[in-house]
Amino acid sequence: MKQEHVQPVPITGAVITVSTTRTQETDSSGKTIQAILAEAKIPVRHYAVIPDQIEAIRLELYQALKTCNCIIIDGGTGLTHDDCTIEAVTPLLEKKIDGFGELFRMKSFDEIGTSTMLSRAIAGTIRGRVVFCIPGSTPAVTLATKTLIVPEIAHILSHANK
Structure with missing residues (x-):
């Protein structure tokens, strides 16, 4: 990444766990993401655990x-x-x-083999903000957040806000 492509952007994080079985108390993946963001000095301003329902996901995202x-x-x-x-x-x-x-699937292949093809991880922008959708296992959130999201978030937001 070229440093001139990265602007100083204040980054604020949100963690939304989609699960019908987890609660905030039992959400190890959500806690892992929050810890990785904190380590990177990215404050988490929003956190929720919500059920697998399209409207619930959209409302929480908004x-x-x-x-x-x-x-x-x-x-x-x-x-x-x-x-x-x-x-x-x-x-x-x-x-x-x-x-x-x-990239997520490529890196996951080294850890879990061909079952990585079942992952539908995606990312994109909405109004200059970036949204990442990743699998909910603790190894998956660690891989995505530590090796892909944190290293590139300032770069992504710089481009998304030009």
């Missing part, structure tokens, strides 16, 4: 967009009948960041 410019949604990205995060978020994206999902 709330997060009011105060945050780096929204990470974990969970609901698989192929089961109730996984609907991708269906909820994709129509709202103004620009897709196809390379995010491609």
Whole structure:
């Protein structure tokens, strides 16, 4: 990345966990994302655990967009009948960041092999803010947040706000 492409952008994070079984107390993946963001000095201004329902996901995303410019949604990205995060978020994206999902799957392959093809991880922008949708397992959120999101978030937001 060329430093001249990165503008000083204040980054504020949101973590939304999509799950029918987790609560804020049992959400290890959401806590992991928050810890990685804190380590990177990115304040988390919004956190929620919500059910796998398109309207619930969209409502929570709209709330997060009011105060945050780096929204990470974990969970609901698989192929089961109730996984609907991708269906909820994709129509709202103004620009897709196809390379995010491609890189996530490439890096995941080293950890979990061919089952990485089941991941529908995506990212994109909405009104100059970036939204990442990632699988909800702790190894997946660690990989995505630590190796892809944190290193590139300032670069992505610089371009999204030109």
